Amino acid sequence: MNTSPTDLNLHHVELFYHVARAGGITAAVRSMPYGIQQPAVSGQVASLEKELGTKLFHRRPFQLTPAGQELYDFCAPFFSGLGKVADQISGRSDRQLRLAAPATILREHLPSCLVMLRETYPDLELQLLDRTRNASIELLEREELDLAFVELSGDPPQGFGCRILREIPLALYLPATCKIPKSGIQGLAKNFPLIRQPATNQLSQLFSNGLAKRNIDWPTKIEVTMLDLVITYVKNGFGIGLGIMQPDTQLPEEIRAYQLKDFPPLKIAALWRGKATPMVE
Numbered sequence: 001m002n003t004s005p006t007d008l009n010l011h012h013v014e015l016f017y018h019v020a021r022a023g024g025i026t027a028a029v030r031s032m033p034y035g036i037q038q039p040a041v042s043g044q045v046a047s048l049e050k051e052l053g054t055k056l057f058h059r060r061p062f063q064l065t066p067a068g069q070e071l072y073d074f075c076a077p078f079f080s081g082l083g084k085v086a087d088q089i090s091g092r093s094d095r096q097l098r099l100a101a102p103a104t105i106l107r108e109h110l111p112s113c114l115v116m117l118r119e120t121y122p123d124l125e126l127q128l129l130d131r132t133r134n135a136s137i138e139l140l141e142r143e144e145l146d147l148a149f150v151e152l153s154g155d156p157p158q159g160f161g162c163r164i165l166r167e168i169p170l171a172l173y174l175p176a177t178c179k180i181p182k183s184g185i186q187g188l189a190k191n192f193p194l195i196r197q198p199a200t201n202q203l204s205q206l207f208s209n210g211l212a213k214r215n216i217d218w219p220t221k222i223e224v225t226m227l228d229l230v231i232t233y234v235k236n237g238f239g240i241g242l243g244i245m246q247p248d249t250q251l252p253e254e255i256r257a258y259q260l261k262d263f264p265p266l267k268i269a270a271l272w273r274g275k276a277t278p279m280v281e
Helices: 010-022 025-031 038-052 066-090 103-108 110-120 133-141 185-191 202-213 227-235
Strands: 096-101 125-130 147-152 160-168 170-175 194-196 220-223 240-244 255-259 266-273
Touching: 010 025, 010 038, 010 066, 025 038, 096 103, 096 110, 096 133, 103 110, 103 125, 133 147, 133 266, 147 202, 170 185, 170 202, 170 227, 194 202, 194 227, 202 240, 202 266, 227 240, 227 255
Parallel strands: 096 125, 096 147, 194 220, 194 240
Antiparallel strands: 147 266, 160 266, 170 240, 170 255
């Protein structure tokens, strides 16, 4: 490198950090905490490369060079921790909770919990995000989240604090008039289309694993993004849906739930990184 660290433009280094973290200039512009145009980012990062006398990343496809990886590894802990330090200094960390969960949990289960939390923290500031399991874990890894509620089909990721909050049995949603054949789920698979969420969903993965152990082939005929939509399409006669036993949720009278007793339950867990704060606890 041709330039000493004291000569570097710190703002240029910060822009490089955002580009490296986001995986490209366009993605960085969308995710950065303040507004800046893409040409400005490109120009200032190019200036940084000129200052250092080396290329920091390849543009298409995006990939850090060895020099870029070295710089990112050095500056990432500083820039990623700035927000946390600022919150601690201002006292905001004692009243702020950044939380992610699936929409169903945010809508149906969290409000009553947050009412109780607000009694302890009257100045509570909340950031509530509707995110999938993988997206929540990514935000936790980047320290942009304090707590996430996720569905687990196995062990929690390494390096995370975890508390299992609930284990929910799997179920099939059937038309109320549907009779269970003597062969059980195997007979249902032969005679009814299957409605479920995407294969990457934790509930779908548990179900697929259970079918595989039983040598049952039941291809998905209708794939939907939300459990509520599974119920809607079963109600309208499109087939049998994959769901969960919901003792606190009443199904439409046209539908009944058939518990899959021999399948492992879906686990709902709380995840966090590092030491859990009193508010997270």
